[in-house]
Amino acid sequence: xxxxxxxxxxxxxxxxxQAAVRAERARVAAEHRDQVVPRIGIxxxxxxxxxxxxxxxDAARAAxxxxxxxSDRTPHPA
Numbered sequence: 001x002x003x004x005x006x007x008x009x010x011x012x013x014x015x016x017x018q019a020a021v022r023a024e025r026a027r028v029a030a031e032h033r034d035q036v037v038p039r040i041g042i043x044x045x046x047x048x049x050x051x052x053x054x055x056x057x058d059a060a061r062a063a064x065x066x067x068x069x070x071s072d073r074t075p076h077p078a
Contacts, residue, residue: 029036
């Protein structure tokens, strides 16, 4: 099998082009920072959908009430 040096050149050329595109995107994002908004990813959408249709149980409701009540919390002895 022969080593094709032309392919190495093409790969380097492609990496340089990709770096230029990334630099341009970073420049545009820096210039328009006020217009950039975070995208809601697939994990957050799935978690939102799961929690939106969840019916709270009595145990979960009691746990929320326990966490919200600061009077029954005692400091750690150590």
